[in-house]
Amino acid sequence: MRIMVHEQEREVASGTTLADIGTAFPGSDLFIVNGCQVTAAYRLQNGDECWCLTKGAVVSEEELKRLLYLRHTPGVQKVISRAVVGIMGLGGLGSAVAGALARIGMGRLILADYDIVDPTNLNRQQYFVDQIGMKKTDALAANLRRMNPYVDLTLHDCRLTAENIPTLFAGADVLVECFDDPAMKAAAFRLALTDMKTMGYVGSSGVAGFADNNLITTVCHRPYVFVVGDGESESKPGQGLMAPRVGIAAHHQANQVLRILLEWAGQTDGSIQ
Amino acid sequence: MQIICNGKEQEVAAGTTLLQLLQQLQLDPDTVVVECDKKIVSRDAYEGMMLSAGQNLELIRFVGGG
Numbered sequence: 001m002r003i004m005v006h007e008q009e010r011e012v013a014s015g016t017t018l019a020d021i022g023t024a025f026p027g028s029d030l031f032i033v034n035g036c037q038v039t040a041a042y043r044l045q046n047g048d049e050c051w052c053l054t055k056g057a058v059v060s061e062e063e064l065k066r067l068l069y070l071r072h073t074p075g076v077q078k079v080i081s082r083a084v085v086g087i088m089g090l091g092g093l094g095s096a097v098a099g100a101l102a103r104i105g106m107g108r109l110i111l112a113d114y115d116i117v118d119p120t121n122l123n124r125q126q127y128f129v130d131q132i133g134m135k136k137t138d139a140l141a142a143n144l145r146r147m148n149p150y151v152d153l154t155l156h157d158c159r160l161t162a163e164n165i166p167t168l169f170a171g172a173d174v175l176v177e178c179f180d181d182p183a184m185k186a187a188a189f190r191l192a193l194t195d196m197k198t199m200g201y202v203g204s205s206g207v208a209g210f211a212d213n214n215l216i217t218t219v220c221h222r223p224y225v226f227v228v229g230d231g232e233s234e235s236k237p238g239q240g241l242m243a244p245r246v247g248i249a250a251h252h253q254a255n256q257v258l259r260i261l262l263e264w265a266g267q268t269d270g271s272i273q
Numbered sequence: 274m275q276i277i278c279n280g281k282e283q284e285v286a287a288g289t290t291l292l293q294l295l296q297q298l299q300l301d302p303d304t305v306v307v308e309c310d311k312k313i314v315s316r317d318a319y320e321g322m323m324l325s326a327g328q329n330l331e332l333i334r335f336v337g338g339g
Contacts, residue, residue, distance in 0.1 A: 089339055091339050092339060093339040094339070178339050179339050180337060180338060180339045181337060182301070182303070182304035182335040182336055182337040183301075183303035183304055185304070185335035185337075185339075186303065186304050186305060186306050186316075186333075186334075186335045187316070189306050189333065189335065190306050190313055190315070190316070193306070193308075193313045194313050203335075204339055205334075205335040205336050206336050206338070207338050207339060208338040221333070227333075229336075231334075231336070232336065233336070233338070234336030234337050234338055235336075235337050235338030236337075241338050241339075246338075246339070
């Protein structure tokens with residue numbers, strides 16, 4: 001049968017295990033088949049794509065590029081690496097959405113925020129103490145590049161308005177609304193339903209406090225237009241924004257971006273709506 | 274007169290504007306996206322838009338925090 005070993009085609013006998021293949025890679029102790037970690041005892045099947053790696057080994061830039069996405073189902077990465085995603089607001093939601101999308105190797109991220117990192121942000125936003133006072137755009141760009149040096153970033157250090165959003169995010173496939181201000185949330189959603197109809201959209205409403213995890217939902221309002229949250233939990237005295245629940249919502253948003261992109265590419269079961 | 278608001282029949286006084294309806298519902302108009310008979314209403318039009326009987330309104334409200 002034919003398998004792929006480190007992207008090279010190889011003919012092997014049926015019954016061959018990864019341990020047999022691994023002998024050609026001294027010290028290998030991390031085995032990946034078709035995007036999933038398996039043990040050395042794994043019995044190979046026709047068409048498998050396998051990798052025999054050494055945990056923690058320093059690798060070349062070329063190899064790093066490949067290994068970053070090795071856990072993704074083949075085919076998915078092509079879609080991700082060509083996509084452009086805009087993120088409006090780089091607070092608790094936006095900084096976490098950006099991290100998730102950078103880690104999976106999104107082709108380009110357009111990031112916009114007017115603010116600087118403040119100590120009160122750190123209970124939920126993906127910045128560090130030594131970044132206090134930095135522009136959020138610059139601080140987040142630095143952090144994302146440490147996660148994945150190959151993501152193309154476009155930064156807008158400015159206050160977004162209904163007027164400048166269509167220009168600043170032109171070319172985005174999907175737009176993610178991560179504002180704090182409910183009036184801006186409404187204004188951006190209105191744009192998504194009128195002037196920016198060709199883009200996918202993932203908004204947010206109701207992410208504060210520590211209410212039930214499962215009240216956070218992803219609701220479809222129009223084809224490829226979604227809003228994440230419980231719709232009720234606003235940020236107010238006595239109900240602050242905290243990393244756990246904001247993080248749940250942010251990752252709903254990031255996964256929905258991925259689902260929209262993969263649906264467009266015909267890689268999902270079509271159940272997105 | 275009656276309108277439909279988020280799928281439910283609602284009685285409003287003749288001459289009520291969209292802005293007045295939102296105020297009656299205790300909603301901050303800046304945080305609500307309004308669809309009237311399947312068309313999105315621009316924020317600038319809330320004040321001058323007189324409601325008429327039978328209109329179908331969808332109100333989508335956003336709360337702060339992110």
